[in-house]
Amino acid sequence: MKDLSSSFDILEKKFPGYEDRLEQREMAGEIMGSFLDGKNLLIEAGTGVGKSFAYLIPAILSREKTIISTSSLALQDQLVKKDLVFLRKALPRKFSFGILKGKNNYVCLKREREYAGSGKFYLRFRKWLSETETGERSDISFTPKFWAEVCGDSQDCGGRTCLFYGRCFYYRHYRKLYATDILVVNHHLLAYDLLSDFSLLPFHKQLIIDEAPHIEDVISTVLGSTLNYSSTAWLLYRLRGLKVVVDHLFPQVESFFKKSDAPPWPVSPVPDPVIEKLKKLRKDLALNKTASALGKRKKSTVDEELRDRIETTIGYIESFAADMDDFIGQGNKDKVYYAEGGNGGMELKSSLVESGNAFENLMRAYGNVIMTSATLTSGKNFAFLKKRLNIEDFGEKIIGSPFDYKEQSLLYIDKDLPKPDNENNGPFQKESLKVIEKLIGASRGRALVLFTSYRHLNFVAENVETQYPFKSQGDMPPAKLIKWFKDTPDSVLFATATFWQGIDIKGDDLSLVIIVRLPFSSPGDPVYQERCDRLKGRWFYDLALPHATLSLRQGFGRLIRGRDEYGVVAILDTRLVKNSYGRYIVSSLPPADITHDIRDVEAFFDSHQ
Numbered sequence: 001m002k003d004l005s006s007s008f009d010i011l012e013k014k015f016p017g018y019e020d021r022l023e024q025r026e027m028a029g030e031i032m033g034s035f036l037d038g039k040n041l042l043i044e045a046g047t048g049v050g051k052s053f054a055y056l057i058p059a060i061l062s063r064e065k066t067i068i069s070t071s072s073l074a075l076q077d078q079l080v081k082k083d084l085v086f087l088r089k090a091l092p093r094k095f096s097f098g099i100l101k102g103k104n105n106y107v108c109l110k111r112e113r114e115y116a117g118s119g120k121f122y123l124r125f126r127k128w129l130s131e132t133e134t135g136e137r138s139d140i141s142f143t144p145k146f147w148a149e150v151c152g153d154s155q156d157c158g159g160r161t162c163l164f165y166g167r168c169f170y171y172r173h174y175r176k177l178y179a180t181d182i183l184v185v186n187h188h189l190l191a192y193d194l195l196s197d198f199s200l201l202p203f204h205k206q207l208i209i210d211e212a213p214h215i216e217d218v219i220s221t222v223l224g225s226t227l228n229y230s231s232t233a234w235l236l237y238r239l240r241g242l243k244v245v246v247d248h249l250f251p252q253v254e255s256f257f258k259k260s261d262a263p264p265w266p267v268s269p270v271p272d273p274v275i276e277k278l279k280k281l282r283k284d285l286a287l288n289k290t291a292s293a294l295g296k297r298k299k300s301t302v303d304e305e306l307r308d309r310i311e312t313t314i315g316y317i318e319s320f321a322a323d324m325d326d327f328i329g330q331g332n333k334d335k336v337y338y339a340e341g342g343n344g345g346m347e348l349k350s351s352l353v354e355s356g357n358a359f360e361n362l363m364r365a366y367g368n369v370i371m372t373s374a375t376l377t378s379g380k381n382f383a384f385l386k387k388r389l390n391i392e393d394f395g396e397k398i399i400g401s402p403f404d405y406k407e408q409s410l411l412y413i414d415k416d417l418p419k420p421d422n423e424n425n426g427p428f429q430k431e432s433l434k435v436i437e438k439l440i441g442a443s444r445g446r447a448l449v450l451f452t453s454y455r456h457l458n459f460v461a462e463n464v465e466t467q468y469p470f471k472s473q474g475d476m477p478p479a480k481l482i483k484w485f486k487d488t489p490d491s492v493l494f495a496t497a498t499f500w501q502g503i504d505i506k507g508d509d510l511s512l513v514i515i516v517r518l519p520f521s522s523p524g525d526p527v528y529q530e531r532c533d534r535l536k537g538r539w540f541y542d543l544a545l546p547h548a549t550l551s552l553r554q555g556f557g558r559l560i561r562g563r564d565e566y567g568v569v570a571i572l573d574t575r576l577v578k579n580s581y582g583r584y585i586v587s588s589l590p591p592a593d594i595t596h597d598i599r600d601v602e603a604f605f606d607s608h609q
């Protein structure tokens with residue numbers, strides 16, 4: 001512990017702009033204690049604690065190999081390009097670190113050879129390939145359209161048996177990471193490692209999961225499957241490359257996926273007419289016959305490269321056929337199946353309903369597990385997360401934010417609007433529009449307005465009267481929209497509740513977050529719906545309420561990102577004051593003063609100009 005304290009003293013001296021925070025030291029002490037005692041820990045650390053140094057320093061001092069898993073690319077970048085670089089220079093303890101991304105971030109030499117493209121871009125790509133040391137997508141100055149055809153794919157990778165294994169970019173990088181002390185990955189890779197019997201990540205004793213609430217849904221997705229046009233067309237391309245006659249099948253595949261009338265929202269279960277067409281497609285693709293013909297060809301061929309190609313193609317066919325059968329039967333009770341339309345055509349998807357058992361298996365692979373986030377608790381305890389992920393025998397600790405929410409923020413809760421039981425009901429839409437206009441006027445723009453329904457969002461965007469520039473989710477891609485919001489003074493952004501998770505806006509650009517309706521459900525999310533159905537009478541208190549509370553806390557966390565920031569969170573859902581569970585939600589939010597009077601909001605902004 002002495003080392004820990006002196007490490008933070010070093011930070012204070014050497015890190016420009018670093019503020020010593022008791023909360024950060026406390027968090028680091030808890031994590032160090034857990035490492036020393038060989039115990040697992042759930043630790044919530046409010047916004048502004050400086051979580052990354054608080055777990056990186058104990059991990060470095062522990063001298064044990066540690067994996068750090070995050071959900072967002074932004075946090076991975078911050079860890080690898082900033083925090084760890086700084087700590088390596090500043091701390092006396094020497095350590096190594098690295099990042100491992102998914103295989104699809106690296107060129108696969110085998111698939112590239114099979115692809116054998118042509119044209120100007122392909123020649124440029126080949127030139128880059130002959131020079132690159134890493135084979136990483138982020139190292140190319142342009143994004144080749146054919147990247148999906150030439151990047152690594154776990155389903156199409158023979159690993160050690162691949163003829164290119166020795167030169168393979170992914171595995172070369174992977175081999176170097178065996179000796180790495182701190183390895184940064186993302187939740188998807190962690191879940192794929194579980195799926196592939198822990199053959200993807202080199203062994204590390206300790207695991208730190210940051211942004212931990214996301215892990216449940218990542219496991220649910222990774223342990224499910226997807227059938228779409230590109231995965232099916234890719235199979236046909238591979239077969240064509242092996243001189244199997246498949247050209248007549250392309251129109252059928254295109255018609256199944258691209259000419260379907262699936263709506264752009266998920267429909268579960270996959271409707272019968274779609275299943276009937278899928279059965280026909282399965283028959284026409286003649287997968288079993290093709291696999292067995294290829295098996296015979298493999299036996300008679302002496303060309304090693306061709307044998308390897310045939311072998312991985314057979315593997316691909318088998319797993320593809322198993323996925324098709326899985327969708328046709330929709331019989332795995334652990335999964336939920338759904339069809340969803342979109343720009344690239346219809347996709348068939350399945351997801352694991354409950355991730356708890358899989359998460360338990362993941363935990364068993366590590367000596368120590370630390371789970372952290374700014375929002376892990378609901379109702380000031382960890383019961384929700386523990387239940388969702390079958391977590392037992394973890395220590396628990398909540399560390400509050402160093403921000404002064406009473407001084408820096410105000411919580412406005414409307415108590416006069418109609419109940420938004422159905423957000424699309426006319427009176428609520430019309431009345432809430434007036435409140436939104438007044439609030440935006442009080443904050444002079446700089447507002448994020450979050451809806452749980454697109455219909456309500458569109459209604460407000462079409463009818464709002466305001467002098468401030470505004471845009472809606474869908475007007476441009478999300479990253480561009482956030483950039484527009486940051487770059488446009490006094491702007492307003494209308495978005496859905498799911499959008500707020502990816503937003504990190506520091507400073508005065510964001511001073512008001514309006515939450516139009518409690519985020520009680522992810523609209524049309526079949527996995528969430530199925531989880532609720534399975535909980536029967538307990539769905540509200542065991543899932544909907546704690547889930548909504550966590551989402552609200554995340555929304556609140558978007559507002560105040562520094563000690564000198566201020567702002568208002570406005571919730572227009574009167575159930576917060578009229579229903580008994582409202583108290584549970586409000587008590588979970590940061591301790592801001594509460595008002596029901598818009599004049600207080602105006603006064604708050606006037607006093608902070």
Ligand code: SF4
Pocket residue numbers: 103107108109110111152153156157158159160162163164165168169170171
């Ligand atoms: S081992 Fe072979 S198939 Fe796997 S990613 Fe590397 S080059 Fe591709």
